[in-house]
Each structure stands twice: as structure tokens, then as C-alpha cells.
Amino acid sequence: MFWRFSQIQRRATEKESLDPSQNGVVHPIKLRSFVALAMDIASASPRRYFFEVMSFYATAEHEKEKLQHFASPEGRDDLYQYNQKERRTVLEVLEDFPSVQMPFEWLVQLVPPLKKRAFSISSSPLAHPNQVHLTVNIVSWTTPFKRKRHGLCSTWLVALDPQESRGVVIPSWIHRGCLPPPPPSLPLILIGPGTGCAPFRAFIEQRAVQNTKGPTSPVLFFFGCRSQESDFLYEHFWLSHSQNHGVLSKEKGGGFFVAFSRDQPKKIYVQHKIREESARIWRLLNAGAAIYIAGSSTKMPTDVTSAVEDVIVKESGMSKESASRWLRALEKAGRFNTEAWS
Numbered sequence: 001m002f003w004r005f006s007q008i009q010r011r012a013t014e015k016e017s018l019d020p021s022q023n024g025v026v027h028p029i030k031l032r033s034f035v036a037l038a039m040d041i042a043s044a045s046p047r048r049y050f051f052e053v054m055s056f057y058a059t060a061e062h063e064k065e066k067l068q069h070f071a072s073p074e075g076r077d078d079l080y081q082y083n084q085k086e087r088r089t090v091l092e093v094l095e096d097f098p099s100v101q102m103p104f105e106w107l108v109q110l111v112p113p114l115k116k117r118a119f120s121i122s123s124s125p126l127a128h129p130n131q132v133h134l135t136v137n138i139v140s141w142t143t144p145f146k147r148k149r150h151g152l153c154s155t156w157l158v159a160l161d162p163q164e165s166r167g168v169v170i171p172s173w174i175h176r177g178c179l180p181p182p183p184p185s186l187p188l189i190l191i192g193p194g195t196g197c198a199p200f201r202a203f204i205e206q207r208a209v210q211n212t213k214g215p216t217s218p219v220l221f222f223f224g225c226r227s228q229e230s231d232f233l234y235e236h237f238w239l240s241h242s243q244n245h246g247v248l249s250k251e252k253g254g255g256f257f258v259a260f261s262r263d264q265p266k267k268i269y270v271q272h273k274i275r276e277e278s279a280r281i282w283r284l285l286n287a288g289a290a291i292y293i294a295g296s297s298t299k300m301p302t303d304v305t306s307a308v309e310d311v312i313v314k315e316s317g318m319s320k321e322s323a324s325r326w327l328r329a330l331e332k333a334g335r336f337n338t339e340a341w342s
């Protein structure tokens with residue numbers, strides 16, 4: 001399925017356009033291309049109403065009965081177990097009920113549109129003019145029924161062969177994110193575990209170029225990953241900027257701190273490193289530093305914010321409530337920025 005998707009994408013983007021007004025000319029699009037490019041048949045789970053409509057078009061009696069059950073209030077729990085919990089896709093559901101001959105007009109209305117995926121730009125425009133680097137985690141997980149699932153976009157991207165895929169056009173847009181680009185004079189405290197390091201690779205590259213042209217302010221970067229062996233992303237990059245007067249070097253007032261969560265029996269996270277470096281963090285905050293947090297939106301941003309509050313409490317003697325207010329004021333002043341995703 002994913003291979004076909006990429007093939008369709010390639011043909012479609014070369015010859016056709018989904019934007020009917022492009023250059024004022026209406027471009028026809030093949031039905032296959034429309035399904036592949038505009039309809040989310042391979043990642044979103046269908047809603048209850050989809051099952052109701054399917055039941056009308058099922059010709060096999062046992063399928064019709066099952067679909068009617070799923071669409072009924074009594075079948076709500078069974079539908080949850082079969083559909084949402086397993087994150088079954090439209091395509092999989094249609095394959096499970098082969099007697100259903102749903103007219104395309106219905107499919108177009110019921111299938112959600114394919115949604116865009118956002119990726120933080122992880123390269124600096126000064127270091128790599130005319131290029132955009134991304135740091136993409138290949139999403140995969142196992143469902144409660146032990147079915148292996150793969151993220152649609154990340155799996156498609158990783159399947160592109162740089163040689164073989166030469167000329168493939170990836171439809172993309174650039175949006176302003178939640179992390180304002182910092183001027184070279186702004187001291188920085190960056191916290192980006194996992195793929196959260198993506199925007200900070202760009203910040204550090206940018207500052208390294210700025211550093212060759214004039215003075216720049218210090219940068220502390222806190223990175224976290226599972227183990228030094230398996231997922232220490234851009235290891236050489238961080239370490240080289242931590243040496244020889246690089247932007248993360250001690251000589252420059254900077255620092256690079258890494259937490260390997262699974263290299264020992266007890267988890268170590270970026271928060272532990274933040275608390276260990278409380279004096280340096282507080283000094284830099286008093287010198288006008290901005291805090292940037294990026295990465296997983298589950299618990300990480302809250303836990304990291306709490307660790308920063310602990311630093312303020314320890315170093316300033318404020319209460320936790322005052323520290324929290326202090327951080328909110330920092331946020332209002334544009335000096336506490338978070339970009340998180342799940």
C-alpha cells in the first residue's frame with residue numbers, strides 16, 4: 001500500500017495538480033491520484049456513521065448484520081474495540097467487509113481529507129541556503145491485538161530512496177512555528193529530548209555561522225534519548241560544537257547535557273540534568289536568557305517546566321507558586337516558548 005502510494009504520488013505530482021486554480025488553468029486529476037492525495041483512506045479510522053452507510057450497501061447478509069450492530073447504540077463498545085482501539089483504517093474496514101459496494105460519491109463525503117504533517121526545520125538557512133533538513137521519527141507501534149501499525153507520512157518519507165526518488169516532488173508548505181528565531185545576542189536555554197532536538201539543530205547551526213561574523217550569546221542545550229548506542233541523534237554535531245570555542249562550549253559560556261534514559265536501571269531524563277545545572281541556568285536567566293522547549297507533548301513539557309520551577313525555587317529562594325508566576329511572566333515577555341507534538 002505504501003509503495004503504491006508513493007508511486008501514485010510521484011506520477012500525480014509530476015503531471016497533475018490538486019489546485020484547480022493553479023496558473024488560472026484547471027488541471028484534471030485521475031481518480032486514483034485524487035484518492036491517494038486527498039482522501040485519508042490509509043491512516044484515519046472511520047466514524048460510526050461510516051459503518052451505518054456501509055450497512056446499506058452490504059450485499060452479504062452476515063456483513064450487513066455486523067455493520068448494523070456496529071452502527072447501533074448497543075454495538076458502541078464492540079465498535080470501539082474493533083475500530084478506534086485498533087486504529088483500523090478506512091481501507092482495512094472496506095477490506096473486512098468485501099460485499100460492500102459503496103458508491104464513490106458517498107466515500108468522498110465520508111472519508112476525512114488527508115491531513116498535513118508538520119515537521120520542524122532542523123537546518124539553518126545561513127548554513128544551508130536553499131535546503132531544508134528534517135529530523136523525522138519513523139512512527140510505528142503495536143495495537144492491543146498485536147497488529148503492527150506504521151505512521152503514514154513518516155513511513156512514506158523513509159521509503160523514498162534518494163537515488164531512485166530523484167525528481168520526486170513532495171508537496172510542502174512552510175508555516176511560522178511557535179519557536180521565534182532568536183537573535184544572536186539572546187542567551188538560550190534549549191530543551192529538546194528525542195525529535196525535539198530538530199529545531200535546536202537549526203538554532204545551533206545558525207548561531208555557529210553568526211559566531212564567525214560577530215559576538216554571540218551563550219547556549220545551553222539539554223538533550224535526552226533512550227541510549228547512547230541506539231538513538232543519540234546528531235551525536236557528532238553536538239559534541240563538535242561543545243569543543244574548540246564552539247557555540248555549546250564552556251569557553252563560550254555554553255553547555256551540552258545529555259540524559260540517556262535507558263542506559264541504567266533508573267530512568268534519567270532531561271529534568272535531572274536541568275536540576276543538576278541549576279546554578280548555570282539561573283545565572284543565564286538573570287542575564288536575560290530565553291527558554292525553548294520542543295518534543296513530545298505527552299508529559300515532557302509539563303515535567304520540564306516543573307524542573308525549571310524547581311531551579312528557580314532553589315536558586316532564588318522563591319516559593320514554587322512564585323516561581324510558576326515568574327515563568328508565566330517570562331512567557332508573556334516572549335522568553336519561554338514551547339512547541340510540542342504527539
Ligand SMILES: Cc1cc2nc3c(=O)[nH]c(=O)nc-3n(C[C@H](O)[C@H](O)[C@H](O)COP(=O)(O)OP(=O)(O)OC[C@H]3O[C@@H](n4cnc5c(N)ncnc54)[C@H](O)[C@@H]3O)c2cc1C
Nearest residue numbers: 043117118119120135136137141151152153154195198341
Ligand atoms: C509543530 C509540529 C512539529 C513537528 N515536528 C516534528 C519533527 O521535527 N519530527 C518528527 O518526527 N515529527 C514531528 N512532528 C510530528 C509529525 O507532524 C507527525 O505527527 C508524525 O511524523 C507522525 O505522522 P505519520 O503520518 O507518520 O503518522 P500517522 O499516520 O499520523 O500516525 C500517528 C498517529 O498514530 C497514533 N499513534 C502513534 N503512536 C501510537 C502508539 N504508540 N499507540 C497508539 N497510537 C499511536 C496516534 O494517534 C498518532 O497521532 C511535529 C508535529 C507538529 C504539530
Ligand SMILES: NC(=O)c1ccc[n+]([C@@H]2O[C@H](COP(=O)([O-])OP(=O)(O)OC[C@H]3O[C@@H](n4cnc5c(N)ncnc54)[C@H](OP(=O)(O)O)[C@@H]3O)[C@@H](O)[C@H]2O)c1
Nearest residue numbers: 137193194195196224225226231261262269270299300303
Ligand atoms: N524503537 C526505538 O528504538 C525508538 C527510538 C526512539 C524513538 N522511537 C519512537 O519514536 C517516538 C517518539 O520519538 P522521540 O525521539 O521524539 O521521543 P522518545 O524517544 O519517545 O523520547 C525521547 C526521550 O525522552 C524521554 N522521556 C520520556 N518521557 C519523558 C518525560 N516526561 N520527560 C522528559 N523526557 C522524557 C524518553 O525516555 P523513555 O522513552 O525511556 O521513557 C527518551 O529518552 C516514540 O514514541 C517511539 O515510538 C523508537
